Amino acid sequence: MNRKAKNKSPNLRVNLAGISLRNPVMVASGTFGYGEEYAELIDLNRLGGIITKSITLKSRLGNQPPRIYETPSGILNSIGLQNVGIDSFINEKLPFLKRYNIPLIVSIAGDSSDEYVELAKILGREKVEGLELNLSCPNIKYSKKLMFAQDPKMACEVVSKVRKRTHLPLFVKLSPNVTDIASIARICEQAGADGVSLVNTFQAMAIDVESRKPILSQVTGGLSGPAIKPIALRMVYEVHRVVKIPIIGVGGIMTARDALEFIVAGAKAIAIGTGNFVDPQTSIKIVEGIRDYMVKNKIGDIRWLVGSLQSPKG
Amino acid sequence: MHLDGEILENSEVGPERYKLVVYCPQIAREAKPGQFVHIRVSEGYNPLLRRPFSVHRVRGQEFSILYKVVGKGTEILSRKKKGEYLDILGPLGQGYRLAELASNISQSILVAGGTGVASLLFLAESILASGSKLPILVLIGAKNREEILCERDFRRLGCRVEVATEDGTTGYKGLVSQLLEKLLSPRETPRKPLVFACGPQEMLKRIGEISRRYRFSCQVSLEERMACGVGACLGCAVRVKNSPYIYKRACKDGPVFDIGELIWE
Numbered sequence: 001m002n003r004k005a006k007n008k009s010p011n012l013r014v015n016l017a018g019i020s021l022r023n024p025v026m027v028a029s030g031t032f033g034y035g036e037e038y039a040e041l042i043d044l045n046r047l048g049g050i051i052t053k054s055i056t057l058k059s060r061l062g063n064q065p066p067r068i069y070e071t072p073s074g075i076l077n078s079i080g081l082q083n084v085g086i087d088s089f090i091n092e093k094l095p096f097l098k099r100y101n102i103p104l105i106v107s108i109a110g111d112s113s114d115e116y117v118e119l120a121k122i123l124g125r126e127k128v129e130g131l132e133l134n135l136s137c138p139n140i141k142y143s144k145k146l147m148f149a150q151d152p153k154m155a156c157e158v159v160s161k162v163r164k165r166t167h168l169p170l171f172v173k174l175s176p177n178v179t180d181i182a183s184i185a186r187i188c189e190q191a192g193a194d195g196v197s198l199v200n201t202f203q204a205m206a207i208d209v210e211s212r213k214p215i216l217s218q219v220t221g222g223l224s225g226p227a228i229k230p231i232a233l234r235m236v237y238e239v240h241r242v243v244k245i246p247i248i249g250v251g252g253i254m255t256a257r258d259a260l261e262f263i264v265a266g267a268k269a270i271a272i273g274t275g276n277f278v279d280p281q282t283s284i285k286i287v288e289g290i291r292d293y294m295v296k297n298k299i300g301d302i303r304w305l306v307g308s309l310q311s312p313k314g
Numbered sequence: 315m316h317l318d319g320e321i322l323e324n325s326e327v328g329p330e331r332y333k334l335v336v337y338c339p340q341i342a343r344e345a346k347p348g349q350f351v352h353i354r355v356s357e358g359y360n361p362l363l364r365r366p367f368s369v370h371r372v373r374g375q376e377f378s379i380l381y382k383v384v385g386k387g388t389e390i391l392s393r394k395k396k397g398e399y400l401d402i403l404g405p406l407g408q409g410y411r412l413a414e415l416a417s418n419i420s421q422s423i424l425v426a427g428g429t430g431v432a433s434l435l436f437l438a439e440s441i442l443a444s445g446s447k448l449p450i451l452v453l454i455g456a457k458n459r460e461e462i463l464c465e466r467d468f469r470r471l472g473c474r475v476e477v478a479t480e481d482g483t484t485g486y487k488g489l490v491s492q493l494l495e496k497l498l499s500p501r502e503t504p505r506k507p508l509v510f511a512c513g514p515q516e517m518l519k520r521i522g523e524i525s526r527r528y529r530f531s532c533q534v535s536l537e538e539r540m541a542c543g544v545g546a547c548l549g550c551a552v553r554v555k556n557s558p559y560i561y562k563r564a565c566k567d568g569p570v571f572d573i574g575e576l577i578w579e
Binding site (some may be wrong): 030031032033036037038040041061062063064065066067068069070072073074075077079082217225226254274276277278279280281 | 315316354359360361362363364401403538539540541542543544545546547548549550551552553559560561566579
């Protein structure tokens, strides 16, 4: 590469609540395990960051199969937070991830605010860059029937309690299964969140009409994939109008153009979920596609694009 | 590995049943019997996910799969033409364990239900290539004569082949699991057969019961719905014994499992 071309190379680096990402493209929680499987297929060091599969204090077996079902342009899943638990994560999974030079955001999930606090304290002693509070898994049972991200009081309680006990950047994974996602995002910001990730999956179902039984063992599951992208995008747009903290945009992103839509709507970073299953190279291709777009449109720095949505008139 | 493969042949070999031959030296070189390839059949979003297929045969720099049209994905695949390219992940998963073919084994018995026969032909070829002198008995079951696949291929390899059809149009009239039980020696012998099976879950369940009664080991290849195919999404969970149980991944820990470790849902 000659000097001139180098100077023209656009800057994709973003600062996400103090975490420096080499590009805004991350992989979403629950779709990338703990990196081991995809490390055989792609160069992890080219990703902006990894958000791990959610970890709980104790290991969880997960839900009874069937757990997945394909719908037009989407996937229904009901995995049920199957994971190895925090101790095995630290001893068996984290050392592998730390071999890579890539920011790590660990997703945590609990049954109570105290469990989130406990997990945050344990991870505060490890070399990780941030925490994502999964307050929005649609596939586990909650004592008050609502996910924490559907209950403003509980969301506020979890975020503020964890905030007091950790210096790690805190991102809150929001649920789209609410009337007003922007107000929940505001509450999380006021409670001390450093950023919000949106959205988790949409509660949905499918039925086998021959047996007239639900396809998934848990009756309902969470819908992801291109089917939800326009709704996720609208939600990012709405949240961006009311919060100052950075947004990680998630929801059916398959291409660089999809990613750019989220960035223009206000996402400072984006995460690929279902796209990893369809093509393991999705995230890498999106990094390249964003760079190509910036070169073509003479945009020197990705920051200029974040929230750059123009008025429909004029 | 994430590869492109050129279609050399995609021909109908039975009612709604196709054989697809792909030029792909890496997979032809690396694949082991029981492993699968995960194929993206459409560049669009419907269907969205890849489709898993057992490797059916390997020849030089080519591999083939044998499949039945069961839905939109396989329907699209069946219309692909020679010269088109496929986006393939593979070979994936843990295949059949040939090392269990030790001296205390009397013979290998390969039991196929429907298109489950696909991976067993590759297995028979690999057993023979390994230099094993143990006899191979192949039992193929299907609904009717037309749906019996690969009978001649196994015979050409020198295997003894018995066929079962539900309607009795050829071979034994009944289920292939019943045929298996009929052919097993009721005498207590020190040497037991080693059984390899692939087919519908009901068939595998029955073989599981027979394996307990006759005390032979049996490796089964499961056909589960999968999303990622590489072990990340945990969608293809299979319940296995582990005081009392855990879920393993059909795609990464399988698709071949010991029948004794499975707990049927």
